Amino acid sequence: MIVKVIPQRKEPEITAQPWVVEHTVELSPGEFRYLKEHLLWDHPCIAEHASELHMDKHGITHGMLVLCEGIDDGILMNSEGASYARYAAYLSGARTLSLMDRxxxxxxxxxxxxxxxxxxxxxxxxxxxxxxxxxxxxxxxxxxxxxxxxxxxxxxxxxxxxxxxxxxxxxxxxxxxxxxxxxxxxxxxxxxxxxxxxx
Known part of the structure; x- marks a missing residue:
């Protein structure tokens, strides 16, 4: 099994913040690659849902999952109201996780x-x-x-x-x-x- 992760180095414990996926968007391979390589640029798919992407008073992030046609991985994004990804995380196996959740x-x-x-x-x-x-x-x-x-x-x-x-x-x-x-x-x-x- 091969997964893509961003490992933490010499951390005393693993902590993960809770996210609620408010929207799932699927892009073509070209659009997905462009978004992945230009996270700090404005994107229509983020702008469309920007008002709903934020962290609430309970510390739960309301984000968006961006998937790519033909692959299982995706990107979680929270723009905090902006039209670019202020916070982003690569999520290996995102499509399968989304399917199992649905x-x-x-x-x-x-x-x-x-x-x-x-x-x-x-x-x-x-x-x-x-x-x-x-x-x-x-x-x-x-x-x-x-x-x-x-x-x-x-x-x-x-x-x-x-x-x-x-x-x-x-x-x-x-x-x-x-x-x-x-x-x-x-x-x-x-x-x-x-x-x-x-x-």
């Missing part, structure tokens, strides 16, 4: 799917034999039904499940048949079995 059920779905994939990856590592592990579709179906029944899973998507499983670094290869998922555990995660141990 649709909490999507965030829950992603978290739950990740937890389910994580469960099967751990099973594969602990239950592998010579780096091989098989998951049966009926077992997954039963697990899904139980998770949904107990409100631990709001929805399930088989294609996404398989894609997430194969994308994990612990899994070197994956094949599917009509009733099984056959996993090959990556060599660095293969655990040696004790003599006489059976799986």
């Amino acid at each position: 649709y909490p059920i999507l965030r829950d779905f992603c978290v739950q799917m990740d937890a389910l994939v994580d469960k099967y990856v751990h099973q594969a590592i602990s239950g592998q034999e010579d780096g091989q592990f098989t998951i049966s579709y009926p077992n997954v179906d039963a697990d899904i039904e139980n998770e949904i029944f107990n409100d631990n899973l709001t929805a399930f998507d088989w294609r996404l499940f398989l894609d997430m499983l194969s994308a994990r670094p612990e899994i070197d290869d994956m094949d599917t048949t009509n009733n099984e998922i056959c996993l090959t555990v990556a060599p660095e995660f293969v655990q040696e079995q004790a003599p006489g141990m059976s799986m």
Whole structure:
């Protein structure tokens, strides 16, 4: 995973100010690059919302999120009533954060799917034999039904499940048949079995 950050050096603690995103604006790549490289210049997209961009008496900043077409990152801005960015912060993964905030059920779905994939990856590592592990579709179906029944899973998507499983670094290869998922555990995660141990 690669993110862009501005690190603090030798600070005793990390502090972050609360921001409320009042407006989200999406610009073309050229417009976004120009804005990013000329933060202290007047910009129409900032001027349009300038009266709403400020820090309130409770210390909460009411800002604007500027996104760029085709990328996930963005810029948070507070103009304090001006038409340029008096305060700005680069926000890595801004589009995804905005999407998850707009649709909490999507965030829950992603978290739950990740937890389910994580469960099967751990099973594969602990239950592998010579780096091989098989998951049966009926077992997954039963697990899904139980998770949904107990409100631990709001929805399930088989294609996404398989894609997430194969994308994990612990899994070197994956094949599917009509009733099984056959996993090959990556060599660095293969655990040696004790003599006489059976799986």
